[in-house]
Amino acid sequence: MDYHIKDISLADQGKDRIEWASLEMPVLRFIGERFSQQKPLKGVRIAACLHVTTETANLAIALKRGGADVFLCASNPLSTQDDVAAALVKFYEIPVFALKGEDRDTYYSHIWECLLRVPHIVMDDGADLTSTLHMIAFKDYEKMPEPVRRGIAEIDEKTLVDNVVGGTEETTTGVIRLRSLEREGRLKYPIIAVNDAYTKHLFDNRYGTGQSTIDGILRATNRLLAGSYFVVCGYGWCGKGVARRAAGMGAKVIVCEVDPIKALEAVMDGYLVMPIAEAAKIGDFFVTVTGDISVLRKEHFELMKDGAILANSGHFDVEIDVKGLKEMAISVRRVRDFVDEYRLKSGKRIFLLGEGRLINLVAAEGHPAAVMDMSFANQALSVEYLWKNRGRLENKVYSVPEELDKEVALLKLKSMGIKIDELTQEQKRYLSSWEMGT
Numbered sequence: 001m002d003y004h005i006k007d008i009s010l011a012d013q014g015k016d017r018i019e020w021a022s023l024e025m026p027v028l029r030f031i032g033e034r035f036s037q038q039k040p041l042k043g044v045r046i047a048a049c050l051h052v053t054t055e056t057a058n059l060a061i062a063l064k065r066g067g068a069d070v071f072l073c074a075s076n077p078l079s080t081q082d083d084v085a086a087a088l089v090k091f092y093e094i095p096v097f098a099l100k101g102e103d104r105d106t107y108y109s110h111i112w113e114c115l116l117r118v119p120h121i122v123m124d125d126g127a128d129l130t131s132t133l134h135m136i137a138f139k140d141y142e143k144m145p146e147p148v149r150r151g152i153a154e155i156d157e158k159t160l161v162d163n164v165v166g167g168t169e170e171t172t173t174g175v176i177r178l179r180s181l182e183r184e185g186r187l188k189y190p191i192i193a194v195n196d197a198y199t200k201h202l203f204d205n206r207y208g209t210g211q212s213t214i215d216g217i218l219r220a221t222n223r224l225l226a227g228s229y230f231v232v233c234g235y236g237w238c239g240k241g242v243a244r245r246a247a248g249m250g251a252k253v254i255v256c257e258v259d260p261i262k263a264l265e266a267v268m269d270g271y272l273v274m275p276i277a278e279a280a281k282i283g284d285f286f287v288t289v290t291g292d293i294s295v296l297r298k299e300h301f302e303l304m305k306d307g308a309i310l311a312n313s314g315h316f317d318v319e320i321d322v323k324g325l326k327e328m329a330i331s332v333r334r335v336r337d338f339v340d341e342y343r344l345k346s347g348k349r350i351f352l353l354g355e356g357r358l359i360n361l362v363a364a365e366g367h368p369a370a371v372m373d374m375s376f377a378n379q380a381l382s383v384e385y386l387w388k389n390r391g392r393l394e395n396k397v398y399s400v401p402e403e404l405d406k407e408v409a410l411l412k413l414k415s416m417g418i419k420i421d422e423l424t425q426e427q428k429r430y431l432s433s434w435e436m437g438t
């Protein structure tokens with residue numbers, strides 16, 4: 001079996017951690033058990049570009065139990081857990097191409113390794129795999145990452161693209177990229193936007209990113225949040241979670257937004273709301289979770305206090321203008337794991353965490369398994385749905401079918417031992433009619 005990982009001797013530790021995560025993933029386990037009996041994915045080749053974590057390992061194992069051949073590469077150069085990669089190779093015979101800290105060329109050479117296996121289904125987190133496939137389809141050699149350009153001579157591009165029956169996308173940023181392809185009428189296969197499922201973004205983005213972002217900041221800095229000014233840029237699903245956790249730990253939370261409705265929501269949720277140019281002068285911690293570019297930039301770094309700490313939890317490392325910060329700095333040095341000190345001409349120090357990449361995966365372990373249970377149950381069911389309906393779907397971005405979303409919620413409740421009410425016949429009639437008033 002081909003693979004490219006850091007160190008196979010880490011496999012035992014990785015296996016223990018995969019099993020530990022599995023304890024908190026009852027829904028995925030349940031789906032995995034059904035898959036292993038029914039084998040709905042027999043012979044299906046799946047290329048997965050996801051953060052290589054314990055939770056992703058459990059997803060890959062469930063898909064394999066369903067009969068699929070799964071190949072895994074990382075969806076971020078810094079998020080790979082090398083022990084998990086080793087365990088997947090050694091104990092589960094799943095080829096992994098991922099190393100924590102890989103450079104851009106290696107990152108894309110790993111994506112290429114997964115594509116070389118001519119997948120039927122692609123699973124993505126941030127759309128790097130899908131966009132690479134589309135560059136191949138469009139013969140867009142200029143934009144193509146170098147390792148892919150070098151590799152395409154080895155394969156028949158048309159067969160590669162035509163073989164894909166569909167894909168899934170895990171995160172907000174990826175869905176935005178794919179919707180843009182769809183709008184241009186250039187999407188080559190149907191995509192299921194897993195992020196849009198209620199049982200994904202309501203829990204994963206809010207509670208998962210909320211808790212794990214704080215976890216990453218604390219592991220990297222060991223700073224006290226209580227009493228600090230904690231600036232959250234972006235009050236979407238992730239931002240709400242981060243703000244709530246920071247406030248819960250005693251920080252004075254400031255929200256910066258561009259959407260008036262979200263800003264108003266933040267005001268009524270009890271936070272200070274102001275433009276980033278104001279917040280920059282006050283904040284002790286800054287976290288970006290917008291999915292947008294250059295949210296914190298030179299003009300803001302100028303205004304910040306000595307010792308300000310910057311972190312990003314949005315998908316790509318574009319939210320903090322790291323290049324701009326470097327240009328302003330007279331020196332840069334690593335002062336702790338995942339903490340770089342940028343000293344500016346004025347003598348002021350700004351600390352950047354995790355090189356501006358998603359801090360929850362770089363300095364901590366990503367989302368807790370209990371929320372990834374639902375996100376990845378949606379992934380597993382969406383893959384099954386795509387395969388079952390191959391040839392019948394249009395080249396569009398679809399939401400997760402409502403019945404699958406509800407199934408995930410019901411299974412999760414069941415695993416927690418929580419029962420809920422059912423509508424009576426009278427209530428069903430009432431709720432579906434217009435005639436009855438007072």
Ligand code: NAI
Binds near residue numbers: 205239262
């Ligand atoms: P969302 O769309 O719900 O929220 C983003 C918010 O940022 C919106 O309210 C938008 O108005 C605001 N915004 C955009 N540009 C801004 C700017 N310049 N200044 C201030 N606010 C701005 O998106 P969601 O789901 O909260 O995701 C945010 C990012 O986090 C995405 O990149 C997503 O892919 C990523 N993500 C990261 C996770 C992680 O593990 N770290 C997990 C889930 C999502």
